[in-house]
Amino acid sequence: MTATQKKAASSTAGRPAAKNTASVSRAAKATTPTPPESAPMPTTKATGGTPAKKTAAKKAAPKPTEQAAARSAEEVEQIREALTERLGELRADYDKTVADMSELQRDRLTDSAGDDQADTGSKTLEREQEITLANQMRERVLQVEHALERLEAGNYGMCERCGKAIPAARLAVFPSATLCVDCKQLEERR
Incomplete structure (x- = not known):
């Protein structure tokens, strides 16, 4: 049961059964099926009409040879x-x-x-x-x-943790840097 269906069911708990099923069917209509790629992004009622997020494929870390060739x-x-x-x-x-x-x-x-x-x-x-x-x-x-x-x-010049290129400005100041700025900040917080 989705959060919207639970909310609808709990708000109609004291009502007769006929009204309770109507609430559940309205909640089911609130969630839209996944549209084709050309359609706009769906919105959800539970998030206040904000667009639903698509999951993006993770980009593979660049190989060391790409940086060396640069x-x-x-x-x-x-x-x-x-x-x-x-x-x-x-x-x-x-x-x-x-x-x-x-x-x-x-x-x-x-x-x-x-x-x-x-x-x-x-x-x-x-x-x-x-x-x-x-x-x-x-x-x-x-x-x-x-x-x-x-x-x-x-x-x-490649980050040992994430594989991204370390900015040239960082390498100019600290030539033996092995981590990009973001990874170094994460390491220092630990």
Whole structure:
């Protein structure tokens, strides 16, 4: 029984049976059969006369080769050079940070003989912050390496989640982006 039929049946529950069947038949007339393609979209009484929605077929995600074909060899080479340069910078920064952390750790071990608990806590906090910074730098290195792998595979600039092209403006700001703006926003909400 449809919602319209239930509503009609409940509103006529106290009336005689003859009137009750008339209400049900009116409710049945309210829903129209599916018209041919050339006819206008049907409206439903339950939704207040709004057009009924048609279900659209889902569009298949573009294949990586479509995006790769859109980029010229010169463009790919420019992207590769920029990513390789950025990778070199990030690796140098990471190596320097790790070396500095090792040196600071040696200094802390020799200086900690007469420290009180507050000094020990401060040093531990500083060490944790340095480790976090180094981990973030390492993550950036991995992102750029992954972008280079995607470039070689021919799917650089395509969203890993939905398959849509990542806007050029986003790639210009964040060349190692693997998600389009919409998918990234969904990920950040979780």
